[in-house]
Amino acid sequence: MSGQRHDDLDRHPTPGPRNSLFSWPDAKHPLRVMLNYAVILVCRVSPSLRLKNRLLRRLGVTVGTGVAWGLESTPDVFWPELITVRDDAIVGYDATLLCHEFLQTEYRTGEVVVGERAMIGAGAVVLPGVTVGADAQVAANSLVADDVPPGTTVAGVPAEPIERGDDADS
Numbered sequence: 001m002s003g004q005r006h007d008d009l010d011r012h013p014t015p016g017p018r019n020s021l022f023s024w025p026d027a028k029h030p031l032r033v034m035l036n037y038a039v040i041l042v043c044r045v046s047p048s049l050r051l052k053n054r055l056l057r058r059l060g061v062t063v064g065t066g067v068a069w070g071l072e073s074t075p076d077v078f079w080p081e082l083i084t085v086r087d088d089a090i091v092g093y094d095a096t097l098l099c100h101e102f103l104q105t106e107y108r109t110g111e112v113v114v115g116e117r118a119m120i121g122a123g124a125v126v127l128p129g130v131t132v133g134a135d136a137q138v139a140a141n142s143l144v145a146d147d148v149p150p151g152t153t154v155a156g157v158p159a160e161p162i163e164r165g166d167d168a169d170s
Helices: 020-027 030-045 049-059
Strands: 010-013 083-085 100-102 106-109 112-114 153-155
Touching (some): 020 106, 030 049
Antiparallel strands (some): 010 106, 100 106
16 A cells, blocks of 8 residues: 555546547446446445345446445446455445546546545545555545545544544544
């Protein structure tokens, strides 16, 4: 893990006077994006973890055994094949794993890796190029812009490591 997600991103300059989102059909075939979107919509509302894992694997997501996707969780619609979720990880309710970002003059892509037994909390967003280490925890509604070391708990916008006191009453 590099720690800085920008080091792990592929940069794709886009031509023309408009922002890079106007060039998305040159980056991914529109029918592929439509299919990905339809399958991900089914996954978002399905309560069946087995069905979600099977469908997401068909889209190219690397899904380990025992992975749990919460309702409304959203893997990247453009580049799901850049996502790896390792064994027994949890992607919580309404969490988003993004593998792309469209900017003014370029778009960037990067892998997202969620380690074994890691947990992504409800409503959290993981940006492209980020690795969440094994046994790490991302608090609800956090924005993960940098790698999370194994066993670390992060929270906030942007997500930062939090310290847990030894005294449960403090």
